[in-house]
Amino acid sequence: AVLLPVAVRVGLPALGVAMAxxxxxxxxxxxGDFVIQGAPKLTADAAGIPVSEVISASxxxxxxxxxxxxxxxxxxxxxxxxxxxxxxxxxxxxxxNEVQSxxxxxxxxxxxxxxxxxxxxxxxxxMYYFQxxxxxxxxxxxxxxxxxxxxxxxxxxxxxxLEQITDLLIQGFQFGFKVFGPVIPIAAFFYLGDxxxxxxxxxxxxxxxxxxxxxxxxxxxxxxxxxxxxxAVTLVGVGAITGLDGSGFSGISLVGSIANLFAIAIGTGVxxxxxxxxxxxxxxGGGTLVPWALIPAAAICGxxxxxxxxxxxxPVITGLIATTIVAMFLI
Numbered sequence: 433a434v435l436l437p438v439a440v441r442v443g444l445p446a447l448g449v450a451m452a453x454x455x456x457x458x459x460x461x462x463x464g465d466f467v468i469q470g471a472p473k474l475t476a477d478a479a480g481i482p483v484s485e486v487i488s489a490s491x492x493x494x495x496x497x498x499x500x501x502x503x504x505x506x507x508x509x510x511x512x513x514x515x516x517x518x519x520x521x522x523x524x525x526x527x528x529n530e531v532q533s534x535x536x537x538x539x540x541x542x543x544x545x546x547x548x549x550x551x552x553x554x555x556x557x558x559m560y561y562f563q564x565x566x567x568x569x570x571x572x573x574x575x576x577x578x579x580x581x582x583x584x585x586x587x588x589x590x591x592x593x594l595e596q597i598t599d600l601l602i603q604g605f606q607f608g609f610k611v612f613g614p615v616i617p618i619a620a621f622f623y624l625g626d627x628x629x630x631x632x633x634x635x636x637x638x639x640x641x642x643x644x645x646x647x648x649x650x651x652x653x654x655x656x657x658x659x660x661x662x663x664a665v666t667l668v669g670v671g672a673i674t675g676l677d678g679s680g681f682s683g684i685s686l687v688g689s690i691a692n693l694f695a696i697a698i699g700t701g702v703x704x705x706x707x708x709x710x711x712x713x714x715x716x717g718g719g720t721l722v723p724w725a726l727i728p729a730a731a732i733c734g735x736x737x738x739x740x741x742x743x744x745x746x747p748v749i750t751g752l753i754a755t756t757i758v759a760m761f762l763i
Contacts, residue, residue, distance in 0.1 A: 478688025675717025
Protein backbone atom coordinates (compact mmCIF):
# COMPACT_ATOMS: atom_id res chain seq x y z
CA ALA A 433 0.00 0.00 0.00
CA VAL A 434 2.95 2.35 0.60
CA LEU A 435 4.04 1.96 -3.02
CA LEU A 436 0.50 2.23 -4.43
CA PRO A 437 0.75 5.88 -5.59
CA VAL A 438 4.15 5.19 -7.19
CA ALA A 439 2.85 2.13 -9.06
CA VAL A 440 -0.13 4.04 -10.43
CA ARG A 441 2.05 6.96 -11.54
CA VAL A 442 4.35 4.74 -13.59
CA GLY A 443 1.40 3.21 -15.42
CA LEU A 444 0.39 0.08 -13.53
CA PRO A 445 -3.44 -0.11 -13.41
CA ALA A 446 -5.06 0.01 -9.99
CA LEU A 447 -6.36 -3.51 -10.60
CA GLY A 448 -2.79 -4.68 -11.18
CA VAL A 449 -1.71 -3.09 -7.90
CA ALA A 450 -4.51 -4.88 -6.07
CA MET A 451 -3.49 -8.18 -7.66
CA ALA A 452 0.11 -7.63 -6.59
CA UNK A 453 -0.97 -6.87 -3.02
CA UNK A 454 -3.03 -10.07 -2.96
CA UNK A 455 -0.64 -12.44 -4.68
CA UNK A 456 2.51 -11.30 -2.90
CA UNK A 457 1.12 -10.28 0.49
CA UNK A 458 -1.75 -12.69 1.07
CA UNK A 459 -0.43 -15.49 -1.12
CA UNK A 460 3.35 -15.85 -1.12
CA UNK A 461 4.13 -14.19 2.22
CA UNK A 462 1.16 -15.54 4.17
CA UNK A 463 1.32 -19.11 2.91
CA GLY A 464 5.00 -19.45 3.80
CA ASP A 465 4.93 -17.29 6.92
CA PHE A 466 8.67 -17.78 7.42
CA VAL A 467 9.15 -14.91 9.88
CA ILE A 468 6.23 -14.96 12.32
CA GLN A 469 5.65 -18.70 11.66
CA GLY A 470 2.01 -18.71 12.75
CA ALA A 471 0.73 -20.92 9.93
CA PRO A 472 3.50 -23.55 9.99
CA LYS A 473 3.20 -23.77 13.78
CA LEU A 474 -0.47 -24.74 13.51
CA THR A 475 0.05 -27.27 10.75
CA ALA A 476 3.18 -28.74 12.35
CA ASP A 477 1.43 -29.28 15.68
CA ALA A 478 -1.47 -31.02 13.95
CA ALA A 479 0.90 -33.19 11.90
CA GLY A 480 3.03 -34.03 14.92
CA ILE A 481 6.32 -32.80 13.44
CA PRO A 482 8.68 -29.89 14.25
CA VAL A 483 7.95 -26.47 12.76
CA SER A 484 11.38 -26.44 11.11
CA GLU A 485 10.44 -29.45 8.99
CA VAL A 486 7.29 -27.80 7.67
CA ILE A 487 9.16 -24.59 6.87
CA SER A 488 11.96 -26.46 5.08
CA ALA A 489 9.46 -28.47 3.06
CA SER A 490 7.41 -25.40 2.19
CA UNK A 491 10.32 -23.34 0.80
CA UNK A 492 10.44 -24.93 -2.69
CA UNK A 493 6.64 -25.21 -2.84
CA UNK A 494 6.08 -21.57 -1.86
CA UNK A 495 8.59 -20.41 -4.47
CA UNK A 496 7.09 -22.59 -7.21
CA UNK A 497 3.58 -21.42 -6.32
CA UNK A 498 4.67 -17.80 -6.23
CA UNK A 499 6.67 -17.85 -9.46
CA UNK A 500 3.97 -19.62 -11.49
CA UNK A 501 1.10 -17.55 -10.08
CA UNK A 502 2.76 -14.16 -10.41
CA UNK A 503 4.14 -14.94 -13.88
CA UNK A 504 0.71 -16.05 -15.09
CA UNK A 505 -0.93 -12.97 -13.61
CA UNK A 506 1.71 -10.71 -15.18
CA UNK A 507 1.21 -12.00 -18.71
CA UNK A 508 -2.59 -12.02 -18.43
CA UNK A 509 -2.55 -8.46 -17.09
CA UNK A 510 -0.15 -7.30 -19.79
CA UNK A 511 -2.31 -8.90 -22.47
CA UNK A 512 -5.46 -7.18 -21.21
CA UNK A 513 -3.66 -3.84 -20.89
CA UNK A 514 -2.73 -4.03 -24.57
CA UNK A 515 -6.32 -4.87 -25.44
CA UNK A 516 -7.65 -2.02 -23.32
CA UNK A 517 -9.72 -4.33 -21.12
CA UNK A 518 -8.42 -3.04 -17.78
CA UNK A 519 -10.68 -0.64 -15.92
CA UNK A 520 -8.79 2.15 -14.21
CA UNK A 521 -9.77 2.59 -10.58
CA UNK A 522 -9.63 5.63 -8.33
CA UNK A 523 -6.85 5.21 -5.83
CA UNK A 524 -8.31 5.92 -2.39
CA UNK A 525 -4.97 5.98 -0.60
CA UNK A 526 -3.82 9.19 -2.36
CA UNK A 527 -5.10 12.02 -0.18
CA UNK A 528 -4.25 15.64 0.50
CA ASN A 529 -0.54 14.86 0.61
CA GLU A 530 -0.26 15.88 -3.04
CA VAL A 531 -1.28 19.45 -2.24
CA GLN A 532 0.98 19.64 0.81
CA SER A 533 4.06 18.17 -0.84
CA UNK A 534 5.90 21.48 -0.34
CA UNK A 535 6.09 20.83 3.41
CA UNK A 536 9.10 18.57 2.86
CA UNK A 537 12.20 19.55 0.93
CA UNK A 538 13.59 17.27 -1.75
CA UNK A 539 16.44 16.26 0.56
CA UNK A 540 13.97 15.35 3.31
CA UNK A 541 11.90 13.27 0.90
CA UNK A 542 14.97 11.34 -0.21
CA UNK A 543 16.02 10.81 3.40
CA UNK A 544 12.61 9.45 4.38
CA UNK A 545 12.48 7.31 1.25
CA UNK A 546 15.54 5.45 2.59
CA UNK A 547 14.64 5.67 6.28
CA UNK A 548 11.15 4.15 6.08
CA UNK A 549 12.06 0.83 4.38
CA UNK A 550 15.18 0.63 6.57
CA UNK A 551 13.08 0.84 9.75
CA UNK A 552 10.67 -1.83 8.57
CA UNK A 553 13.65 -3.95 7.55
CA UNK A 554 15.01 -3.62 11.08
CA UNK A 555 11.62 -4.86 12.30
CA UNK A 556 12.11 -8.06 10.34
CA UNK A 557 15.59 -8.48 11.81
CA UNK A 558 14.25 -7.86 15.32
CA MET A 559 11.42 -10.36 14.85
CA TYR A 560 13.91 -12.99 13.74
CA TYR A 561 16.54 -12.26 16.41
CA PHE A 562 14.17 -11.93 19.37
CA GLN A 563 11.74 -14.62 18.11
CA UNK A 564 8.79 -12.23 18.08
CA UNK A 565 5.59 -13.85 16.81
CA UNK A 566 1.87 -13.16 16.64
CA UNK A 567 0.73 -10.13 18.61
CA UNK A 568 4.25 -9.13 19.62
CA UNK A 569 5.38 -8.93 16.00
CA UNK A 570 2.23 -7.02 15.04
CA UNK A 571 2.79 -4.55 17.89
CA UNK A 572 6.35 -3.94 16.73
CA UNK A 573 5.27 -3.16 13.17
CA UNK A 574 2.37 -0.97 14.33
CA UNK A 575 4.64 0.91 16.74
CA UNK A 576 7.17 1.51 13.97
CA UNK A 577 4.43 2.89 11.72
CA UNK A 578 3.27 5.30 14.44
CA UNK A 579 6.87 6.37 15.06
CA UNK A 580 7.33 7.12 11.34
CA UNK A 581 4.04 9.03 11.26
CA UNK A 582 5.11 11.11 14.26
CA UNK A 583 8.58 11.78 12.84
CA UNK A 584 7.15 12.88 9.49
CA UNK A 585 4.60 15.14 11.19
CA UNK A 586 7.22 16.81 13.39
CA UNK A 587 9.46 17.36 10.38
CA UNK A 588 6.71 18.71 8.15
CA UNK A 589 4.43 20.66 10.53
CA UNK A 590 6.88 21.77 13.24
CA UNK A 591 4.87 23.48 16.03
CA UNK A 592 1.56 22.16 14.72
CA UNK A 593 2.81 18.58 14.64
CA LEU A 594 0.90 17.33 17.70
CA GLU A 595 -2.39 18.49 16.26
CA GLN A 596 -1.56 16.99 12.87
CA ILE A 597 -0.57 13.64 14.39
CA THR A 598 -3.98 13.46 16.04
CA ASP A 599 -5.76 14.33 12.80
CA LEU A 600 -3.73 11.81 10.81
CA LEU A 601 -4.44 9.05 13.33
CA ILE A 602 -8.16 9.82 13.12
CA GLN A 603 -8.00 9.71 9.32
CA GLY A 604 -6.19 6.38 9.52
CA PHE A 605 -8.78 4.84 11.83
CA GLN A 606 -11.62 6.14 9.65
CA PHE A 607 -9.96 4.73 6.56
CA GLY A 608 -9.43 1.39 8.32
CA PHE A 609 -13.09 1.13 9.32
CA LYS A 610 -14.18 2.11 5.82
CA VAL A 611 -11.95 -0.49 4.16
CA PHE A 612 -12.57 -3.38 6.55
CA GLY A 613 -16.24 -2.66 7.22
CA PRO A 614 -17.59 -4.83 4.35
CA VAL A 615 -15.54 -7.78 5.64
CA ILE A 616 -17.77 -8.16 8.71
CA PRO A 617 -21.11 -9.09 7.06
CA ILE A 618 -19.41 -11.08 4.29
CA ALA A 619 -17.29 -13.03 6.77
CA ALA A 620 -20.47 -13.94 8.66
CA PHE A 621 -21.66 -15.98 5.68
CA PHE A 622 -18.36 -17.83 5.47
CA TYR A 623 -18.47 -18.62 9.18
CA LEU A 624 -21.85 -20.26 8.60
CA GLY A 625 -19.92 -23.01 6.84
CA ASP A 626 -17.54 -23.35 9.77
CA UNK A 627 -18.28 -23.14 13.50
CA UNK A 628 -21.27 -20.84 12.99
CA UNK A 629 -23.34 -23.50 11.26
CA UNK A 630 -22.56 -25.91 14.07
CA UNK A 631 -23.77 -23.36 16.64
CA UNK A 632 -27.05 -22.72 14.82
CA UNK A 633 -28.04 -26.31 13.99
CA UNK A 634 -25.64 -28.15 16.28
CA UNK A 635 -28.31 -30.60 17.40
CA UNK A 636 -28.49 -32.03 13.88
CA UNK A 637 -24.74 -32.55 13.50
CA UNK A 638 -22.50 -35.19 15.09
CA UNK A 639 -20.65 -34.10 18.20
CA UNK A 640 -17.31 -34.53 16.45
CA UNK A 641 -18.35 -32.19 13.60
CA UNK A 642 -16.06 -29.26 12.82
CA UNK A 643 -18.55 -27.45 10.59
CA UNK A 644 -19.90 -28.22 7.13
CA UNK A 645 -16.87 -27.01 5.19
CA UNK A 646 -14.32 -28.86 7.30
CA UNK A 647 -16.51 -31.98 7.38
CA UNK A 648 -16.45 -31.98 3.57
CA UNK A 649 -12.66 -31.93 3.72
CA UNK A 650 -12.61 -34.89 6.11
CA UNK A 651 -15.08 -36.82 3.96
CA UNK A 652 -12.96 -36.22 0.87
CA UNK A 653 -9.86 -37.53 2.61
CA UNK A 654 -11.55 -40.80 3.62
CA UNK A 655 -12.90 -41.90 0.24
CA UNK A 656 -9.82 -41.68 -1.96
CA UNK A 657 -7.18 -44.38 -2.55
CA UNK A 658 -3.75 -43.59 -1.15
CA UNK A 659 -0.61 -42.98 -3.19
CA UNK A 660 1.85 -40.12 -3.51
CA UNK A 661 -0.05 -38.61 -6.41
CA UNK A 662 -3.50 -39.04 -4.91
CA UNK A 663 -2.23 -37.83 -1.53
CA ALA A 664 -0.88 -34.61 -3.02
CA VAL A 665 -4.07 -33.92 -5.00
CA THR A 666 -6.25 -34.70 -1.98
CA LEU A 667 -4.31 -32.42 0.36
CA VAL A 668 -4.66 -29.57 -2.13
CA GLY A 669 -8.39 -30.30 -2.42
CA VAL A 670 -8.87 -30.47 1.33
CA GLY A 671 -6.83 -27.30 1.85
CA ALA A 672 -8.81 -25.43 -0.80
CA ILE A 673 -12.15 -26.58 0.61
CA THR A 674 -11.27 -25.57 4.16
CA GLY A 675 -10.05 -22.24 2.79
CA LEU A 676 -13.53 -21.52 1.48
CA ASP A 677 -14.64 -20.53 4.98
CA GLY A 678 -12.91 -17.22 4.32
CA SER A 679 -10.01 -17.20 6.77
CA GLY A 680 -7.45 -19.66 5.42
CA PHE A 681 -6.17 -20.47 8.91
CA SER A 682 -9.16 -22.26 10.41
CA GLY A 683 -8.64 -25.43 8.38
CA ILE A 684 -4.86 -25.81 8.36
CA SER A 685 -4.85 -27.85 11.57
CA LEU A 686 -7.20 -30.29 9.83
CA VAL A 687 -4.85 -30.31 6.85
CA GLY A 688 -1.90 -31.12 9.11
CA SER A 689 -3.67 -34.05 10.76
CA ILE A 690 -4.78 -35.48 7.39
CA ALA A 691 -1.23 -35.10 6.05
CA ASN A 692 -0.01 -37.15 8.99
CA LEU A 693 -2.53 -39.91 8.27
CA PHE A 694 -1.67 -39.97 4.57
CA ALA A 695 2.07 -40.02 5.26
CA ILE A 696 1.67 -43.01 7.56
CA ALA A 697 -0.22 -44.87 4.85
CA ILE A 698 2.20 -43.85 2.10
CA GLY A 699 5.26 -44.26 4.29
CA THR A 700 6.86 -40.87 3.59
CA GLY A 701 6.28 -37.19 2.84
CA VAL A 702 4.53 -35.88 5.96
CA UNK A 703 6.32 -32.51 5.87
CA UNK A 704 5.74 -32.00 2.14
CA UNK A 705 2.07 -32.97 2.36
CA UNK A 706 1.59 -30.67 5.35
CA UNK A 707 3.23 -27.74 3.57
CA UNK A 708 1.22 -28.41 0.40
CA UNK A 709 -2.11 -28.42 2.24
CA UNK A 710 -1.12 -25.27 4.12
CA UNK A 711 -0.30 -23.46 0.87
CA UNK A 712 -3.60 -24.47 -0.75
CA UNK A 713 -5.68 -23.45 2.28
CA UNK A 714 -4.07 -20.03 2.69
CA UNK A 715 -3.87 -19.13 -1.00
CA UNK A 716 -7.59 -19.83 -1.34
CA GLY A 717 -8.81 -18.61 2.05
CA GLY A 718 -6.12 -16.11 2.98
CA GLY A 719 -7.33 -13.50 0.57
CA THR A 720 -6.64 -14.26 -3.08
CA LEU A 721 -9.94 -15.94 -3.98
CA VAL A 722 -12.31 -15.26 -1.07
CA PRO A 723 -12.94 -11.94 0.68
CA TRP A 724 -10.68 -12.03 3.72
CA ALA A 725 -8.17 -9.66 2.13
CA LEU A 726 -9.79 -9.15 -1.27
CA ILE A 727 -12.13 -6.41 -0.06
CA PRO A 728 -9.50 -4.27 1.73
CA ALA A 729 -7.09 -4.52 -1.21
CA ALA A 730 -9.86 -3.68 -3.66
CA ALA A 731 -11.07 -0.77 -1.52
CA ILE A 732 -7.58 0.70 -1.16
CA CYS A 733 -7.06 0.51 -4.92
CA GLY A 734 -10.58 1.62 -5.82
CA UNK A 735 -11.50 -1.45 -7.89
CA UNK A 736 -14.26 -4.05 -7.73
CA UNK A 737 -13.52 -6.95 -5.35
CA UNK A 738 -15.45 -9.27 -7.67
CA UNK A 739 -13.26 -8.28 -10.61
CA UNK A 740 -10.16 -8.71 -8.45
CA UNK A 741 -11.26 -12.23 -7.42
CA UNK A 742 -12.03 -13.10 -11.04
CA UNK A 743 -8.58 -11.95 -12.13
CA UNK A 744 -6.90 -14.03 -9.44
CA UNK A 745 -8.68 -17.29 -10.27
CA UNK A 746 -6.65 -18.42 -13.30
CA PRO A 747 -3.19 -17.55 -11.86
CA VAL A 748 -3.95 -19.18 -8.49
CA ILE A 749 -5.38 -22.37 -10.00
CA THR A 750 -2.44 -22.58 -12.42
CA GLY A 751 -0.03 -22.16 -9.51
CA LEU A 752 -1.77 -24.84 -7.44
CA ILE A 753 -1.59 -27.32 -10.32
CA ALA A 754 2.13 -26.67 -10.86
CA THR A 755 2.88 -26.83 -7.13
CA THR A 756 0.97 -30.10 -6.76
CA ILE A 757 2.94 -31.69 -9.59
CA VAL A 758 6.24 -30.61 -8.03
CA ALA A 759 5.12 -31.91 -4.63
CA MET A 760 4.46 -35.36 -6.13
CA PHE A 761 8.17 -35.64 -6.93
CA LEU A 762 9.26 -34.32 -3.53
CA ILE A 763 7.16 -36.68 -1.41
